[in-house]
Amino acid sequence: MPISPSLHADIAKKLNESREAALATVRARTDSDSSGDEPPVISPRAHLVQNDDAPTAEMIAHDEEHFADHETALLHEIDAAIGRLEAGGYGICESCGCEIPEQRLLATPTVRTCVPCQERIEKEEGTGRGPTM
Template sequence: MPISQSLHDEVAKKLQDAREAALATVRTRTDSPGDEAPSISPMAHAGQNDDAPTAEMIAHNEEHFADHETALLHEIDAAIGRLESGGYGICESCGCEIPEQRLLATPTVRTCVPCQERIEKEEGTGRGPTM
C-alpha cells in the first residue's frame, strides 16, 4: 500500500531541505574566493609557521566530511527517486511497510527496524548499547 499523501508531502519537504543543506555544506567546503586554494587541499591549512602534518590532518578531515556529504546526497537522491516511483516506505530487505514514525525520523531509511538490526548484526556495524 502506498504511503499517504500527507506523509509523502512531509517526507518530500524533509528530503528537499536536507538536500539543500547538504549542497550548501559542500559548496562552503569547495568554493574558494579568488585565487585561494580550496579549503580541501592540504596547503590551504598550512600557515607560515604551521607544520605540514597538521595541514595534512586537517585536509584529511575535510576530505572525510566531503565524502560524508557526497554519500548523504546520494542517499537523499535515492530516497527522492523511491518517493517519485512509488517504492518509498517499503523495506528493501523484507518488503514490509516501514512505519511512518521511522520514515519521518530518518527520511532516507531503506529498511524496517528488524531488518536493520539483522543487517547491523551480520555486518558488525551496529552502534551497540547506548546510554
C-alpha cells in the same frame, strides 16, 4: 500501500531541505572563493598559516576531504530516497517488502529498511551504528 499524500509532502520537504543543506556543506568544503585567492577548504594550502607545518595542514585537509566524502554519500542517500518517493516505492523495506512505519520514515527519511531488518543487517555485518540521515 503507498504512503499518504500528507506524509509524502512532509517527507519530500524534509528530503529536499536535507539535500540543500548537504549541497551547501559540500560546496563550502570544495569551492574556492569567488576571487580565486583562497583555496578550497579540502586543500592543504587552506590550512597553512605562518609558522605552521605542512603535515598538520595536510592532516586537516584530509579530515575535510573525509567530511566532504561523507556529505557526498549522504547526498546519494537523499537522492535515492527522492527517487523512491517519486517512483512510488518509498516506505517499503528493501529487505522484506513490508511497510516501514511512518514514525521511522519521519525520523530518518533516507531509511531503506524496517527496524527488524536493520537490526538483522547490523548483527550480520557487526556494525550496530544504526541508520543515518
